[in-house]
Structure formats: C-alpha cells, structure tokens
Amino acid sequence: xxxxxxxxxxxxxxxxxxxxxxxxxxxxxxxxxxxxxxxxxxxxxxxxxxxxxxxxxxxxxxxxxxxxxxxxxxxxxxxxxxxxxxxxxxxxxxxxxxxxxxxxxxxxxxxxxxxxxxxxxxxxxxxxxxxxxxxxxxxxxxxxxxxxxxxxxxxxxxxxxxxxxxxxxxxxxxxxxxxxxxxxxxxxxxxxxxxxxxxxxxxxxxxxxxxxxxxxxxxxxxxxxxxxxxxxxxxxxxxxxxxxxxxxxxxxxxxxxxxxxxxxxxxxxxxxxxxxxxxxxxxxxxxxxxxxxxxx
Numbered sequence: 306x307x308x309x310x311x312x313x314x315x316x317x318x319x320x321x322x323x324x325x326x327x328x329x330x331x332x333x334x335x336x337x338x339x340x341x342x343x344x345x346x347x348x349x350x351x352x353x354x355x356x357x358x359x360x361x362x363x364x365x366x367x368x369x370x371x372x373x374x375x376x377x378x379x380x381x382x383x384x385x386x387x388x389x390x391x392x393x394x395x396x397x398x399x400x401x402x403x404x405x406x407x408x409x410x411x412x413x414x415x416x417x418x419x420x421x422x423x424x425x426x427x428x429x430x431x432x433x434x435x436x437x438x439x440x441x442x443x444x445x446x447x448x449x450x451x452x453x454x455x456x457x458x459x460x461x462x463x464x465x466x467x468x469x470x471x472x473x474x475x476x477x478x479x480x481x482x483x484x485x486x487x488x489x490x491x492x493x494x495x496x497x498x499x500x501x502x503x504x505x506x507x508x509x510x511x512x513x514x515x516x517x518x519x520x521x522x523x524x525x526x527x528x529x530x531x532x533x534x535x536x537x538x539x540x541x542x543x544x545x546x547x548x549x550x551x552x553x554x555x556x557x558x559x560x561x562x563x564x565x566x567x568x569x570x571x572x573x574x575x576x577x578x579x580x581x582x583x584x585x586x587x588x589x590x591x592x593x594x595x596x597x598x599x600x601x
Contacts, residue, residue: 307368311337311502314363314483317445318438318454320475324369327477330511333384336365336482340500341435346393346410353395353408362448362457364436366481370509373478378512378520379439380601381469381480385506386432391415392487392501401496401580413499415487420499428488433464434505435484435498442474448483450582451534455521458532459498459578460587461489462525468601470522473511480509493578517555517599519548524601529590534583538576542586546574549588556597567595 313325328334340346343360373379396409413420419427436448438455451457455471463469471478482505489498512518523530531552533544549572553564571594577585 307332307334309334309336309365309368311339311365314339314365315367315481316360316363316448318364318440318448318456318479318481319445320440320442320479322367322440322479324367324477324479327369327371328509330370330372330509333506333508334368336505336507338365338483338485338503338505339363340393340502341484341497342393342500344502346395346412349412351410353397353410356410362436362484364448364481364483367440367479368481369477369479370511371477373473373511374476375442375474377473378515378518379471379473379478379480380510380512381437381471382508382510383434383463383465383467383469383505384508385465386434386485387504388415388430388432388485388487389502392420392499394495394497394499396495402492402494415501420487431461431464431488432503433461433486433489434482435459435486435489437463437469437471437482438480439471439473440475440479448481451585452583453520457484457581458521458585459484459489459493459581460523460530460532460585461486461491461577462523462528462530462587466526468524470518470520472520482507492576493580496580519552523587524592527592529592530587532585532587534585536583538579538584538586541584542574542576545586545588549590553590553595553597556599557595559595
C-alpha cells in the first residue's frame, strides 16, 4: 500500500505542483493529513492570534495516477478514516453564521466513539473528508474553495463507504486529500467542524469513456448525491436539483415529469455548507428505488 506522509502538503490545487507519490488504477493509498489549521491549535483556549491562517486547509499530495488522462474520471472510494486522539474548532466574531463576540479556540478529546464536549455532552463521531480534489487544467484553486474539481466540498456524506467521482483535467489527475472532520453537521455553520489530524485510506480507479456521470458526484451505500457550488445558495440549490433530475432521466428511462415528481417525493435537497467562498448544496436520492441502471 502507498502511504503519503502529512508533511507533503500544499494550499492550492495546481497542475504544476510536483507529485509526491505515484499509483495505478486499482491501488489503495493512505493519505496522512494535518487538521485544517495545520496543527497550530495545540491547546484548549489558545489565542487565535497565534494561528497563521495562511496555512489554512493543507491538503496532502498530490498523487499522480499513472493511467489517468484528461477526459477520464477518477473514482475515489473512501475505505476508512483513522482519527487523532482529539480535535479542535473555532468560533469567531465576524465569520460563520452566528452573532459571536471574540474568538474562541477549543480542543475536545475523542473517546469511545464520541466527542467529549462541555458539560458532559457527548456527540457521536461520524468521520468524513472535507477536502478532496484533482488539479484543474489551468490556473490554481485554493484548498479553501470548492468547485468542479472537488476541493473544499465539506459534505458530511464523504465518509467510509462513499465513492466520489472527480474529473481528470491533467495527466495523472493530481489527487490531494485533507481537512478531516470527526463530525460535521449540514451547513458547517460556525465556520468549521471538529477538525482533526488523521489518515484517510482510499482506493482509486480510473474510469474511461464515461460521460454519464455529472462531476463531482457522490454515491454512498444507499444514496446518490449530486453536488453544486455557487456564491448564491439560490443558484446552487437549483443546480444540484437539476443535476440529479438529469441523472435520473439518463439512468432510469423515466420521463422528465416522472423524475421531477419522484424527486419531490423521495429526494432531499440539502445545504452542505455555507461558510466557503462558494456555498454548497447536494440533492440526494435513494439508490435502487426506481430500478435505475448505473455502474459504479
């Protein structure tokens, strides 16, 4: 198995970044990741002024996939996520959703499958990956930004058992992963989730000749999720819904009005995050409900 240490980090998806490891389609790769604050919040209550936000959202990689060429799709299967012993988060005035005064940096231990929060509150762990993406064909994309390439998606469904489909826009795809969350709610509303270092183990496969998959796209054991990002929630919510609508029409043989009715009955349109430069929405629909034909 290929292992990438957590010191191989960068802060932008860039077609010119030198890869730190290589793999082939079908390989299993472990990405060792720093937390989103580059492990700078070392103690509970540390002053936020000690945190260098230029080092926000380090991504481990990139990985060069030998048989990936522009026009292919890279399927990333998340096999498991090993978390650190504790995690950190911040709540800060002027960022996120809430009216909070001052800046607050916290660390919380992880024990027996839960976060040990204040006043004896325990929150079950649900590990996920916040940042996972490939390099764009031109220019760079900050690891703080989501987009067609993936990037800072912050979708809570990207945990063990999920498949993420990403575009290959450059030779080798240049896959990077980071920003592990011990748990996150939809919206990530305070500005972050419980951020932790850890190890993400994935299986990568190159898919050729597949033009039936919208990108990025997520498949979990029981759901399909279309993904959309835009500075406007109004726009990205409609994009996510319409992407899933087209997906169902392409894979079920049902008519447009039938798919629309089904999505209104059994689909869920969700806000995935509202704190990144572009907001995120997903439209989820149950797998196997309508006898769809889709090859993973």
